[in-house]
Amino acid sequence: MGKRVGMEVSIAAAEVVGLCDVDVIAAYPITPQTHIVEHLSELVADGHLDAEFIPVESEHSAMSTCVGSAAAGARTFTSTSSQGYALMAEICYIASSMRLPIVMAVANRALSAPINIWNDHADMMMARDTGWIQTVAENGQEVVDLILHAFRVAEDHRVLLPVMVNLDGFTLSHMIEPIILPDKEEVDRYLPPYKPKLRLDPQNPMTFGPVGMPEVYTEAKKAQDEAVKESKAVIVEAWQEFEKQFGRSYKPVETYKAEDAETLLLTMGSISETAMTAVDKMRADGQKVGLAHLRLWRPFPAEELVDAVKGAKALAVVDRALSLSGGCGPVCVEVKSTLFDRGLSPYVQNFLAGLGGRDVTVEDFETMVAKVGDGLAKGLPMGYEIVNARE
Amino acid sequence: MAKETGIVSWKELELGCTLTEPGSAAQLKTGDWRSMRPVTNFELCNKCGQCYIFCPDMVYSKNEEGYYEADYYYCKGCGICARECPKDAIQMVEEGD
Numbered sequence: 001m002g003k004r005v006g007m008e009v010s011i012a013a014a015e016v017v018g019l020c021d022v023d024v025i026a027a028y029p030i031t032p033q034t035h036i037v038e039h040l041s042e043l044v045a046d047g048h049l050d051a052e053f054i055p056v057e058s059e060h061s062a063m064s065t066c067v068g069s070a071a072a073g074a075r076t077f078t079s080t081s082s083q084g085y086a087l088m089a090e091i092c093y094i095a096s097s098m099r100l101p102i103v104m105a106v107a108n109r110a111l112s113a114p115i116n117i118w119n120d121h122a123d124m125m126m127a128r129d130t131g132w133i134q135t136v137a138e139n140g141q142e143v144v145d146l147i148l149h150a151f152r153v154a155e156d157h158r159v160l161l162p163v164m165v166n167l168d169g170f171t172l173s174h175m176i177e178p179i180i181l182p183d184k185e186e187v188d189r190y191l192p193p194y195k196p197k198l199r200l201d202p203q204n205p206m207t208f209g210p211v212g213m214p215e216v217y218t219e220a221k222k223a224q225d226e227a228v229k230e231s232k233a234v235i236v237e238a239w240q241e242f243e244k245q246f247g248r249s250y251k252p253v254e255t256y257k258a259e260d261a262e263t264l265l266l267t268m269g270s271i272s273e274t275a276m277t278a279v280d281k282m283r284a285d286g287q288k289v290g291l292a293h294l295r296l297w298r299p300f301p302a303e304e305l306v307d308a309v310k311g312a313k314a315l316a317v318v319d320r321a322l323s324l325s326g327g328c329g330p331v332c333v334e335v336k337s338t339l340f341d342r343g344l345s346p347y348v349q350n351f352l353a354g355l356g357g358r359d360v361t362v363e364d365f366e367t368m369v370a371k372v373g374d375g376l377a378k379g380l381p382m383g384y385e386i387v388n389a390r391e
Numbered sequence: 392m393a394k395e396t397g398i399v400s401w402k403e404l405e406l407g408c409t410l411t412e413p414g415s416a417a418q419l420k421t422g423d424w425r426s427m428r429p430v431t432n433f434e435l436c437n438k439c440g441q442c443y444i445f446c447p448d449m450v451y452s453k454n455e456e457g458y459y460e461a462d463y464y465y466c467k468g469c470g471i472c473a474r475e476c477p478k479d480a481i482q483m484v485e486e487g488d
Contacts, residue, residue: 099407160406198409207410219401220408226401 002181009140009172010035012179013079013105016144018049019187020151023074026054026065030084031117032169033107037079059084063091063102070100070162071208073199075151078102081169082109085123089130095162096131097224098209101154101194102162104132105147108269109169110356118357119169121269121320124297125330131228133163133235134297138272140177143167145248148187152238155194159231166297168270170357182246190245232299252301253308254293257283261290263369264312268294268331269320271353271360278365289369294331302338309339314347314376316368319384320354328384347376350384358388421448425468427483433458435480442472442481 007015013036017025025044027037043049052069056062062078070076080088085106095102111122124134133153137143143165150163167173182190200208212220232252239250256276258264267275272293282289292308294301309315319329327333328350336348349372354360364387374380405411429450431442436458443451448465451472461472473481 097407098409198406198411205413207413208407210408210410212408215398216404216408219399219404222401223404 002183002186004178004180006176007140007179007181008035008174008176009143009167009179010107010174011039012140012144012177012181013147013167013173014039014043015181016147016187017077017103017105018043018051019182019184020077020148020191021075021193022049022051022077024052024054024066024069024076025078026056026062026069026076027078028056028059028062028080028084030059030081032109032119032173033079033081033084033105035173036105036107040077059088060091063088063095066102066104067091067095067098067100068200070095070102071098071200073194073196073201075155075194076100076102077104079105079107080123081107082111082117082123085126086111089126092127092130092132092162094209097220099160099224099227100162101151101160103147103150103154103165104162105143105165105167107169107173108166116356117169119171120355120357121166122322124164124166125321125323127164128298128330131161131224132298133159133161133228133231135163135165135235136268136295136297137165137167137172138270138293140172140175140179141248142250143172144179144181145242145246145250148182148190149235149238149242149250151194152191153231153235156234156238157195157197159227159234160197161227161231166269171270186245190242228299232296232301235296235299250295251304252294252296253304254295255308256291256293258290258292258308259311260288261312262288263290263314263316263372264309265289265291265365265368266293266309266315266317266331266335267291268297268318271318271320274360274362275318275365278362278369281362282366282369287369300334300338302334302341305335305338306342306344309335309346310344312346314372315349316365316372317348317350318354318360318368319350319352322352322355322386332384347372348382349375351387352384353387355386360387364388417449420464422450422463422466425463425466426486427468427470428463428466428486429461429468429470429472429481430484431459431461432480432482435478437478439477441475441477445471445475447471
């Protein structure tokens with residue numbers, strides 16, 4: 001096993017992409033993703049990584065290049081953030097619909113306007129319905145582990161879907177953390193060479209991405225939906241194999257002190273570690289509080305979520321992106337839908353927090369728990385609030 | 392039948408709707424929504440082949456006598472052949488007539 005060294009998370013992300021023997025990287029720089037692709041371009045330029053680094057003129061071109069590269073049978077990586085994702089979104093739908101196993105790291109950042117380069121989850125929520133698998137890291141080590149996991153899942157012939165690894169912009173991307181990079185032999189043992197099921201080949205011509213008339217479009221989407229749903233078993237299997245080999249455990253829905261909790265916080269991303277500190281503090285005060293945090297956002301792990309929250313009387317669900325004027329934020333929509341489908345009706349309050357880089361503190365989590373406790377006791381209407389918006 | 396109409400179960404679609412057989416569109420019956428069809432008067436036809444050249448699909452092919460015959464399997468009734476025929480040998484006729 002590799003040594004634990006202090007390293008910027010973006011550099012570690014690039015290093016593990018290199019260890020995965022990626023063939024093609026097509027990318028355009030955007031804050032806060034820049035260091036990932038900068039370091040990859042250095043690895044290629046300095047001869048440490050035998051890959052094509054294609055500097056393109058926009059994110060739309062970046063993903064278009066990735067589509068061509070993956071269709072030709074090359075292991076393909078890119079990375080983006082925020083407005084960059086918005087520009088490549090059109091092609092992201094095409095990548096997933098064509099079942100191309102591209103891996104993309106998204107250093108999550110708020111969307112303009114107002115212009116904001118800081119962290120929230122608006123970009124990954126824009127990707128919610130694209131048919132990409134989405135995993136979420138909470139610290140630097142998880143970024144490394146999830147990128148390695150992403151290539152294995154994406155390229156598995158039972159999956160063949162693109163995977164987006166989400167890491168909070170700046171909060172993770174620009175931190176220097178203690179990170180264990182796997183040895184090359186360990187990576188090779190975990191990640192077999194990519195063998196495309198279908199690929200563009202002049203010797204065996206095929207048409208990728210043909211027109212789908214009304215007679216076939218519905219069936220195409222049904223097949224795609226099934227593929228995304230079915231991918232969950234492979235995602236979990238690949239995490240189990242990862243734990244056997246590397247000793248670090250990953251689950252679709254992680255929990256912390258949740259077993260006997262009456263009130264659960266539900267989070268996603270790096271704020272989950274702050275939430276753990278808040279849970280420790282409230283537990284020390286004798287409150288039965290726990291945490292469920294989503295590791296897998298797409299496919300949505302409904303069964304695992306129910307297992308994690310079924311004992312709780314009240315949930316404080318945190319969203320870091322808005323669905324303006326909707327019933328609640330996107331995470332809470334999924335939570336409520338999952339519970340309603342199964343006849344479960346805990347008290348659920350949705351907190352829109354950490355928007356555009358606003359800190360979410362231990363005290364904020366304590367306030368959320370107090371509010372759901374109060375709401376449950378008084379029978380206050382459920383809904384959402386935008387946390388700490390100054391009047 | 393599935394090939395002719397393109398109507399298949401979602402389970403039979405190739406990965407990502409990829410077409411793995413080159414030229415397979417030739418099997419699709421694309422001439423099923425025509426309202427007018429071209430009819431050639433071979434008395435006027437001089438075998439110039441303009442209908443064959445201008446047809447945007449693959450309706451026309453040369454027979455043993457050198458005349459160009461229409462295969463309505465592909466014909467959408469666009470009328471380009473009739474418009475381009477220098478001898479006015481092709482007339483568009485209402486379907487059902």
